[in-house]
Amino acid sequence: MTYNRDLQEDKEPIFDATKTLLNSLKMMILIVKDLKFRQNIEAGNLLLATDLANYLVEKNIPFREAHHIVGNIVAYAIEHQKPLESLTKEELNNFSKAFDKDAKDIISKELSISRKKTYGSTNKDLVKKQIDLSSLEENINKNL
Secondary structure (H helix, E strand, O other): OOOHHHHHHHHHHHHHHHHHHHHHHHHHHHHOOOOOOOOHHHHHHEEEEEEEHHHHHHOOOOOHHHHHHHHHHHHHHHHHOOOOOOOOHHHOOOOOOOOOOOHHHOHHHHHHHHHHOOOOOOOOHHHHHHHHHHHHHHHHHOOO
C-alpha cells in the first residue's frame, strides 16, 4: 500500500516543473514572435570606437584622453548620422592632430576583425581554424 503512495507523491514535482516549463515556453513565444532586429549607425560606431582609442594610445596619447577624444568623435558621428568609417582625416583632425593619413585604415570593420588575433576572437582565420578543429574532433568521435 505505501509503495504505491510513494510513487504517486514523487510525480507531483515533475508535473509542477512541466507546467512551469510549458508556461515559460508560451511566454517566450509571445516575446520572440514580434522581435525585430534593426541595424543602426550607433551600434557600428561603438564597435570601431575601441580601435580608434587604441590607435591614439599607440600615438602616445594617454588612454583617458584617447577615450575622451573618441567619445566626442562618436557623439559627432551620431549627431551627423554618419558611420565612423565615413569620417575623413580632416574631420578626425578636428578632434585630435594625432590622426595621420593611416587613421582611415583603422576605422574599417573588416580590418578591425582581422586585427583581433586572440583565441576566441572574430578573426576569420581563427574562426576557420576552430571550425576545422571542430570537424576533426567530430570525425574522431565518430570513428571511436
